[in-house]
Amino acid sequence: MAAYNIKIWRQNGxxxxxxxxxxxxxxxxxxxxxxxxxxxxxxxxxxxxxxxVAFDHDCREGICGACSLVINGQSHGPETTTTCQxxxxxxxxxxxxxxxxxxxRANGFPIIRDCVVDRSxxxxxIQAGGYVSVNTGNAPDAxxxxxxxxxxxxxxxxxxxxxxxxxxxxxxxxxxxxxxxAKVSHLAHLPQGDAERHERVESMVNTMDREGFGSxxxxxxxxxxxxxxxxxxxxxxxxxxxIRAKIGRIT
Amino acid sequence: xxxxxxxxLPGGITTVGAKMLVALTGIAxxxxxxxxxxxxxxxxxxxxxxxxxxxxxxxxGPLLWVARIGLLSVFLTHISLTLVLTRRNAKARGNLTSPExxxxxxxxxxxxxxxxxxxxxASRFMIHTGIVIFLFVIYHLMHFxxxxxxxxxxxxxxxxxxxxxxxxxxxxxxxxxxxxxxQLALAGHIYHGASSALQTLGLRTDSTKFGVSKLGIxxxxxxxxxxxxxxxxxxxxxx
Numbered sequence: 413m414a415a416y417n418i419k420i421w422r423q424n425g426x427x428x429x430x431x432x433x434x435x436x437x438x439x440x441x442x443x444x445x446x447x448x449x450x451x452x453x454x455x456x457x458x459x460x461x462x463x464x465v466a467f468d469h470d471c472r473e474g475i476c477g478a479c480s481l482v483i484n485g486q487s488h489g490p491e492t493t494t495t496c497q498x499x500x501x502x503x504x505x506x507x508x509x510x511x512x513x514x515x516x517r518a519n520g521f522p523i524i525r526d527c528v529v530d531r532s533x534x535x536x537x538i539q540a541g542g543y544v545s546v547n548t549g550n551a552p553d554a555x556x557x558x559x560x561x562x563x564x565x566x567x568x569x570x571x572x573x574x575x576x577x578x579x580x581x582x583x584x585x586x587x588x589x590x591x592x593x594a595k596v597s598h599l600a601h602l603p604q605g606d607a608e609r610h611e612r613v614e615s616m617v618n619t620m621d622r623e624g625f626g627s628x629x630x631x632x633x634x635x636x637x638x639x640x641x642x643x644x645x646x647x648x649x650x651x652x653x654x655i656r657a658k659i660g661r662i663t
Numbered sequence: 664x665x666x667x668x669x670x671x672l673p674g675g676i677t678t679v680g681a682k683m684l685v686a687l688t689g690i691a692x693x694x695x696x697x698x699x700x701x702x703x704x705x706x707x708x709x710x711x712x713x714x715x716x717x718x719x720x721x722x723x724g725p726l727l728w729v730a731r732i733g734l735l736s737v738f739l740t741h742i743s744l745t746l747v748l749t750r751r752n753a754k755a756r757g758n759l760t761s762p763e764x765x766x767x768x769x770x771x772x773x774x775x776x777x778x779x780x781x782x783x784x785a786s787r788f789m790i791h792t793g794i795v796i797f798l799f800v801i802y803h804l805m806h807f808x809x810x811x812x813x814x815x816x817x818x819x820x821x822x823x824x825x826x827x828x829x830x831x832x833x834x835x836x837x838x839x840x841x842x843x844x845x846q847l848a849l850a851g852h853i854y855h856g857a858s859s860a861l862q863t864l865g866l867r868t869d870s871t872k873f874g875v876s877k878l879g880i881x882x883x884x885x886x887x888x889x890x891x892x893x894x895x896x897x898x899x900x901x902x
Contacts, residue, residue: 648868650865
């Protein structure tokens, strides 16, 4: 059982000033997840009659993309996983007892309260074209649509994005390019996505810009922070799709 | 939050489109830098090779001005777009309204900054190396083109003895030092820029991945060594 000095961001609302608050959390087992450690902190706070810290979480299985947090200066903390799948042994084994917890920070992700940020900008980007709206008919036989294995693999890898926003939080420019490119690339590699590929990339890029996300300068920090190992190869694909769309407009 | 008109770039261009223009102009500038370096390296050849080359360039007449204006517009497009994008990116990162003094001082959005896992130093200091190159280009033009410090006339005609001008200039260790530092900044800029430009233009694929990732280091090394060799060899009395 270990004790940790937690510095965590507290902010009452979107327009109020925030600051770091210090807490000591005791009785933490290495097998507890990071979020369970925060639950522990919140129980302590409630016992003291104080407001618990607000943070996002849902499935706690690493598949929903609800949890966020920048822990000791890294999206989702020191391991390449989601915050819910980060365990306290990670800190125990490295003898780290000081832990800084902050919300994902970006203009496109305004803070709602404490460590909870509004990631609905991502929803609006998906609404701008991250879907197939042409009629693809009834479910065909599994082998009716021939898709080459490399394309299927690339599409699947890109589709693994859970939209958590760790890429934006890690990017020096708060760019959403990895997120946007994952969806563009996913659909660009499948026949169902072909009909709307031009409109999709243009519309999603426009919305990305309008939501106030930055531009990509190829630092690669997004890929390094991604709990689902989305590759920056997808960004090259987005760029190709963008050029194809512009050429498609001219011809 | 959303629909913030301040987020858009001038002329309704998207950030992706703007980046592609930065990449294209960057590639054009790298090609110019390579041609410029190959021209300059003629200083190592015997006799009047460099002077003949320089005089040939000068005698191109209106074509020279077409090249100069073309180069200047590429240069200014590259710079103005990156400045606009850099400012926009700083805005996208967001400003914290916080009483925490350290946040205001460092301008970081995280208390102790973000712990980078993969970003190279060259990639993180592109705007800084870019500014150094911009200032250097102004100095370089003043030094050798607009008001050459050593306009020694050639005996045969009134043209400038370029070779002598370069050797005289680089005999001054401060001037050589400035040139060498600027070339290191240029090498750093190209190290990230060359590979990054191809990624931005969507040219990095499974089959080109290796080449694209190594192009930056290759060009940076060749251009760095090629350009720095001139002041170093002048100072070492090799030329």
